[in-house]
Amino acid sequence: MSDERSRSVLDRVSKWLGRKKETNTQDHNPEENGIMPADQNQDAPSSNPSGNKQPGGDKKEPAAVAAGDGNGDTSEAAKKTTKSPSARRREQRARAKERAAKAAANGETPPAEDKPAAAESPVAEAKTAGAAKASGGRGKGRGTAKAATKAGDKSAAKPTAKKPAKEAAAKSDEPAAKAKTAKSGGGKKSAAAAATKSTPKAVVGTSYKLLINTDEPEECRLALVENGKVEGFYIESTSGAQCKGNIYKGRITSVEANLQAAFVDIGLPKNGFLSFSEIHPEYYEKEVDPDTNWKSLKIQDMVKKGREVLVEVVKDATGNKGPSLTTYLSLPGRCLVLMPGSDSAGISRKIDDEEQRRKLREMVEGLNIPEGIGYIIRTASQEITKTALSQDMRFLLNLWTEIKKKGQSTPAPALLYKEQNIIARFLRDHYTTDIKEILVDNEEAAEQVKNFLQLLPAAQRKKTTVKLHQGSQPIFHQYHVEKQIEQMFQPTVPLSSGGSIVINPTEALVAIDVNSGRTASKDRDFEESIFIANMEAAEELARQLRMRDLGGLIVVDFIDMRSAANTREVEKKVRECMKKDKAKVDFSRISKFGLMQISRQKMAAPIQSSSYKTCPHCEGRGMIRSVENMVLSYLRQIQTGLHQRKANKVLCRLPLDVAQYIFNKKREDLLELEKDYQAQIIIEADPQMLAAENRIEFLKE
Template sequence: MVDKKAESKKKAAVQKKKTIKASTGAWWKTSSKEEKTEVPQKVSKPAKKNTPEKAAAKKTNSGKKKARKPSTPVKSDSLAEVTAKNKATQTEEKSTAKGKGKEPQKKRASNGNKEKAKKAPQKAKKEPATTEKAPLLKLLINAEEPEECRLALLADGHLDSIHVSTASSKQTKNNIYRARIVAIESSLQAAFVDYGTDKNGFLPFNEIHPEYYKQEISQKNKKLIEQRQWKKLRIHDVLERGTEVLVQVVKEEVGNKGANMTTYLSIPGRCVVLMPGSDSHGISRKISGEERRSQLRDIMQNLRVPEGVGWIVRTASLDITKTALTKDVRYLTKLWTEIRKKGQSLNGVGMVYQDHDCVLRFLREHFTPEIKEILVDDLAAFEKVKDFLEMLPARQRGAKARLHKGSRPIFNQYNVEDQIESIYQPYVALPSGGSIVIDPTEALVAIDVNSGSTGKGRNFEESIFKANMEAATELARQLRLRDLGGLIVVDFIDMRINKNIREVERQVKKAMKRDRAKVDTSRISKFGLMQLSRQKLGAPIETSNYRVCEHCKGRGVVRSVETLALFYLRRVQT
C-alpha cells in the first residue's frame, strides 16, 4: 500500500513539473518535440501577428498567472497526424492557387485573340504612300517692247520667278572688261579698278591672279607665292597702281556700292564652264552615279582643252551626248581666243565681252526639262528659243515653243500682271488668313509672320502651326521673286510643341531647295526667330523699277502740317 501511495505522489509531482515547464515563457529551453506538438494548436486558431518581443512578454505574464493556478494539460495530436494535416492543407492551397492562376491566363489569351482580330483590319486599312505631284512649269516671254524684256516662270499658274531686263539698267554680270588699277587699300586687302563706268569696281586681293603681280618682289614674297601661302602676302608688296588687268563682273552695282570684280574668268556654256587661268577640273555635285561621272570625266580629258584652262561640267550634262558636249567645248574655246585677242588689242579700258541677252541667258541658266511649254510674243525672241531647243539632246526636248498671237497681252491673259505688282508690296496674304510682312533694310531683311484670322479656331496651337507652315513656303517664294539676299531674319509665331518647331524648320529648307542661290539656315531660337543667309545673285528687282521718294527720302513718312509750320516759323525768327 505504501508503495502504491508513493508512486502516485511521484506521478503527481512529475505532472506538476511538466505543466510548469509548458506554461513558462522560457521558450528557448523547450524541446523540439514539445514545439512541434504545440504548432497545430496555434494553426487551428490563427493568432494576430506580433513581434517576438511582444509574444515573449505575453507568455511570461500568462506563465506567472498559470503557475499560481495550474490548469490541466491540453491533449495534443500525435506528430504523424499533424504532418498529415499540414500536407493536406498545402495541397489544397496549391490547387486553389493553380486554379486562380489559370483563369487570368485564359482571359489574357482571349484578350490577345481579340487584339489580333482588331489589328488585322487595321493593316488592311493602310493606304499606299502618295507621292507629291510635280508642278506644271510654263515659261512666258514678254519681249514685245524694246525698252523692257520680261520672263516669268509659272508653276501651276502661280508666279515662281520673274526676270526683268530694261534698256536703262542693263545687266553687267558675267561681262568681261579691260580695267586699270587706280587705288590700293592695304587695310581692306583690296584694289579699286576703273573699267569704263561711273563707279570703280571692287577687286579683293584673293581674286587677283598671280600673273598680274609686279616683277620686283622680295625673296620672302617669292617663296610665299611658290608655296601658295596667299594669306601671308600683303597687297601693296605685290601689286602696283596703273596695272592693266582683265576682270569679270561677279556682282552688279547695288546702291552706292560698286560692282565686285575678279580676274579668275569663267565663260559659261549650257553644258560646260571654262575657267581660263585655272588648273582645276570638276563635275557638278548634282550629277550622281560614279559611272556617269567617270564617263563625263573621260570625255573631257579626251577633248582638246587648251593648257591653263580649267573646266566644270554643269548639271545640264546629266543626259547630254558626247557630240553635244564636244560642240559646247569647241564653241567656248573659240570664244575665249576671241576675248583674249580683243583684250590685247583694245586701247585703254572698256568692255571686251558682253554676255547673252536676257532670253538666251535665262534659257542657259534656268531651263530644265520640267518646263513643258514656252510662250513668246516676239518673233525674234521666238527664233532664239527654237534655235536653243534644237541644240538640246533628244531627252531634253520635251518643251514646246509657241508664238503668242492673242488679242490680249500675254501676261494679262495668264493673270501675271497682278502677281508682279504684289512683289512691290510689303504685305503678302496667306491662304488660311494669316500674312507675312517683308521689310528690307540696309543691314538685313526682316520678315514678320502674323496669324490674322488663323488663330480664331478652337485648337490654337494647330492653327498657329498651320500659319507658320504656310509662311515658310511663301517666304522662300518671295525671296526668289524679289531677289533679296544677305542676312534675313524671320519672326515666326511662337509655338510650344518642339515637334511643330522642327517641322517648320524642315519646311523652310525644303522650300529653299528650288532656289539657285546658296542659302544657309539656322534653327528657330527661343524667341521664335530664324536666321537665313542668302546669296545675292543681283540687285533687287525693286531697285530697277522704283526710285527713292524726293519728299520722305525713303522713310515713308513726312512731317505733319503743324510741325512743319513751326519748323519754318523758327527758321524765319532766327
C-alpha cells in the same frame, strides 16, 4: 470536393488553350508536356509538395492571375468556412473559367474578358511572363518555353507558344486598327494632320510653263508658271541693264592697304572694287615662291597703281557701291563653265550618280583641253552626248581666244565681252525638260528660243514646244500672271488661311514678319491655327525670296509655338521649299524668340530696284513729317540763324501747306522773332516744292 471541382475547371481551360494536362497530378510530367504544375515554380522549386499555400500566398496569387497565370491555386479559398472578399472573387473567377471551358467544348467563342492575356501576341506574352515573375506567379508561356528547351524537345514549344500567339496577334491587330481608324476619323485633328491637309505635297514630275514678254523694247520679262502660280520672275530693262558677267580691260587707279583691295577703272560711272584675294598671281609685280604663306602677302607689295588687268563683274553696282570684280574669269556655256587661268576641274554637286560622274569625266578627258584652263561640268550635262559636250567646249575656247586678241589690241578701259540678253541667260542657266511649253509674244524672241532648242539633244528638244502668243490680251494678262507680279512689289503677301507675311528690306537685312490674321477658327485650337499659319508662311517666303531675288541676311519672325514638334515641322518645311532655289541658302533653327536666320546668295540686284526708285517726298523712309512738326523745326532754324549770323533779313521759301500753317497759326511767333532780333522775316509759298524741301537764306543789308 471543392478541390476536385477546381482542378476539373482548370483541366477544361487547359484543353481550350490547346494544351494537354493529366487529371491525376501525381502522374503529371512537366518535362514531357512542357507545362509546369500550378504549385511548382521552375525558377525556384517549391519545398511544399503537399500543395498547401506558403505564408504570403494570398498576396502573390491574385497578382499572378492578373498577369495571365492560369494555374492560380483556388482550392484554398474553398476550404475556408468563412468566405472573405478575396475568396469570393476567386470563386467568381473559377465560375467564369468554367463557363469559358463549357463554351469552348461546345465550339462557342468564350467571352473576351476570360481570355488569358498571355495569348494576345508574342510581345504581350513576353511582358506577361515578366510581370508574373515579378509578382511571384508562374507564367505558363515562359515556363513552357524553358521546360521544352531543357528537355531538348523544340516541337513541344511550337503549339503552345507560336501558333496561338500568331492567331491571337492577328485577332488583336484588327480591333487595334479599327480603334486607330475611329480615332483618326473623329474628335480633334492634330495640328500636323491639319497642316498636311492645308499644305499639299510637291507633285513628282512637275511641269512648268515659261511666258516671255518682249512686246515693249524698253523691257523684257519672263515668268515661270506652275499650275497657274508664278514660281520665278525675271526682268531686264534698258535703263537698268546688268553688267554682271561682262569682261572688261581695266586699269588700277588706287591701292588701299587698309582694305587690302584695289579700285579699277573699267569705263563705268563708278570704279570697280577688286579684293586682293580676287587678283590672279600673274598680275603680281614679283614672283612668289609656291611654298610661301599666301596669307602673309600684302596688296601694296604685290600690285601697283596703273596696272592693266582683265576683270569680270561678279556683282552689279548697288547704291553708293561700285561693281565687284575678279580676275579669275569664267565663261559659262550650256554644259560647261570654262575657267581660263585655272587648273581646277569639277562636276556639279547636283549630279550625285557616281556612274554618271565617271562617264562625264571620261568624255571631258577626250576633249584635249589646253593647259591652264579649268572647267566645271554643269547640271545640264546629265543627259548630254559627247558630241554636244565637245561642241560646247569648242565654242567656249574660241570665245576665249577672241577675248584675248581683243584685250591685246584695245587700250583700257574697254568692254571685251558682253553677257547675253536675259532670254539667252535664262535658257542657258535654268532650262530643264520640266518646262513643257514656252509662250512668246514676239517673233524675234520666239526665233531665238527655237535656235537654242536646236542645240539640244533630240530627246530633250522634243519635250518642249514653242508657241507665238497672238491673243487680243497681253500675254501676262491672258494667263493671270500680271496681278501676281504686281503683288510681288507689295510688302504684304496674303496667305490662303487668312494670315499674311510682311517683307521689309533694309540696308543690313531683310525682315519678314508672319501674322496669323484670320487663321484662327472655332473648329481649331490656338496652337493648331498658329502652326498652320507658320507652315503656309514657310512655303510662301521661300517662293517670295526666289521671285524678288532677295539676298544677304534674312530674319523671319514666326509666330511663337508652344510645341517643339511643331517648331521642327516648320523648320523641315522651310528646308524642303528652299530646295527649289538655285542660290546657295543656309538657315538656322528657330530660336526661343521665334526667329529664323536665313543667309541667301545674292544672284543679282533685287527685282524691286530695277522697277522702283526712292521716293523724293519721304526719301525712302515710307513716311513724311507732319506739317506741325516741320513748322516748329523751321522756326527753330530761323531763330538759331538770327542769333549766330547776326542777319537782319531772312528769306524763307517753303511748301504751300507749310507756309499756310505759319500764316494761320504762327504769325504771332514770327512777329516776336522780328521784334527780338530786329530783323525782317519773309515767307514765300512755293506750290512746286515737295513736302521735305525748303530754302532758308540769312541776309545782311
